[in-house]
Amino acid sequence: MTDSDGARGNGAALSTPGVERVANVRLSTEYGEFLAVGYLDRSRGEEHIGLVRGDIAGNGILARMHSECLTGDAFGSRHCECGEQLSAALSAIATEGRGVLVYLRGHEGRGIGLLAKLQAMQLQAEGLDTVEANLALGLPADARDYGVAAEILRDLGVRSVRLLSNNPRKRAALLRHGISISQQVPLLIPPHEENLAYLRTKRERLGHHLPHLEPEPEPS
Numbered sequence: 001m002t003d004s005d006g007a008r009g010n011g012a013a014l015s016t017p018g019v020e021r022v023a024n025v026r027l028s029t030e031y032g033e034f035l036a037v038g039y040l041d042r043s044r045g046e047e048h049i050g051l052v053r054g055d056i057a058g059n060g061i062l063a064r065m066h067s068e069c070l071t072g073d074a075f076g077s078r079h080c081e082c083g084e085q086l087s088a089a090l091s092a093i094a095t096e097g098r099g100v101l102v103y104l105r106g107h108e109g110r111g112i113g114l115l116a117k118l119q120a121m122q123l124q125a126e127g128l129d130t131v132e133a134n135l136a137l138g139l140p141a142d143a144r145d146y147g148v149a150a151e152i153l154r155d156l157g158v159r160s161v162r163l164l165s166n167n168p169r170k171r172a173a174l175l176r177h178g179i180s181i182s183q184q185v186p187l188l189i190p191p192h193e194e195n196l197a198y199l200r201t202k203r204e205r206l207g208h209h210l211p212h213l214e215p216e217p218e219p220s
Contacts, residue, residue, distance in 0.1 A: 018041060018042060018043055018147065018148060018151050019039045019040065019041055019042065019048070019148055019151045019152060019155065020039065020040045020042055021037060021038070021039055021155060022038050022039065022040055023036075023037070023038040024036070024037050024038075025038075027051065029090065031087075031090040031091055031093075031094040032053070032094045033053075034051040034052060034053050035051070035052040035053075036049055036050075036051055036052075037049065037050040037051075037052060037152075037156065039148075039152055039155075041106075041148050044106065044148075046105045046106040046148075047105050048102065048103060048104055048105055048148060048149075048152060049102075049103045050100055050101070050102050050103075050152050050153075050156055051090070051093075051100065051101040051102075051103065052099075052100050052156065053093050053094060053096075053097065053098055053099050053100070054097050054098030054099070055098055056098055056099065056100055056156060056157065056158055057157055059159070059160035059180075059182065060160055060161070060162050060182045060183070061098065061099055061100060061158050061160065061161050061162065062092065062093055062096050062098070062099035062100075062161070062162050062164060062185070063099060063100050063101070063102070063153065063158065063161035063162065063163055063164065064089040064093070064099075064100075064101040064102070064163075064164040064165070064187070065102050065104060065146060065149045065163075065165065065170055065174070066082075066085070066086055066089065066101055066102065066103050066104065067082070067104050067107030067108075067110070067111075067144060068103065068104060068105050068106065068107045068108050069082035069083070069107075069108065070108060070114060071117075072084075072086075073086050078192045078194040078195055079121060079194060079195055079198065080195055080198060081189040081191070081195060081199065084189045085187050085189055086101075088187060088189065089101055089164050089187060092164065092185075092187075100153070100156060100158060102149045102152050102153065104144075104146075104148070104149060107144050109134075110134070110140075110141070110142040110143060110144055111140070111142065111143030111144040111145075112134060112137070112139045112140070112143055116134075116137055116139060119133075119137055120133035120134050120136075120137060120139075121133070123136055123137070124198070129197070129198075129201040129205070130198055130201050130202070131201060131205045131206065141205075141206070142169065142206065144169075145173070146170060146173035146174060146177065147173070147177050149173075149174070149177075150173075150174055150177030150178060150179050151177075153174075153179055154178070154179075158179070159179065159180060160179070160180040160181070160182055161174070161179060161180070161181055161182070162181075162182055162183040162184075162185050163181050163183070163184050163185060164185050164187045165184060165185075165187060166186055166187055166188065166208045166209045166210055167206070167207075167208050167209075168207050168208070168209070169206075169207070171184055184209075186209060186211075188210065188211075188212045190212070191212075191213060196213070199213055200213060
């Protein structure tokens with residue numbers, strides 16, 4: 001993979017109205033070699049990465065918009081499925097031979113931040129669901145914005161994706177920001193006992209497409 005594979009230019013900083021490309025560097029991972037393209041969101045000061053595999057010119061590029069989740073991505077928490085989704089997405093892109101994963105910082109806890117997320121997890125341990133916990137803290141159920149992800153895709157030359165996601169809000173947001181979606185590809189992770197209630201809440205209250213979950217038992 002050359003420095004120009006999947007990303008325009010040869011490492012010079014590029015920019016779109018909201019993001020600035022600041023670095024292109026090869027990144028060797030357990031899933032193979034990617035081109036890591038670093039971006040700065042100038043309006044919010046957040047840093048993001050596009051992990052590019054192969055030539056992503058053309059339509060229907062396999063793509064994942066992955067929200068930062070320290071507890072899941074780094075520590076392997078079973079409270080959520082984020083770390084396993086990150087691994088599965090990178091594996092799928094590597095198997096395909098081309099694609100892009102946009103890793104979005106500032107999305108911790110669906111956009112409420114790390115400490116607030118930990119507080120919300122504490123409330124969940126006391127019986128609230130993940131939506132109720134955010135609201136009980138006076139915070140939105142989901143505060144994420146995907147405009148910067150669309151800008152990163154455009155800067156990389158991507159206009160049409162096969163979106164690796166179960167979240168209809170991601171699909172709607174990318175469409176709203178001008179990225180075409182030729183297919184929404186499910187990213188279904190087998191549930192664990194620790195996250196089953198969390199996943200059911202995402203399905204029932206946030207509209208995530210999770211057909212692999214068993215239905216909730218009928219009241220006796």
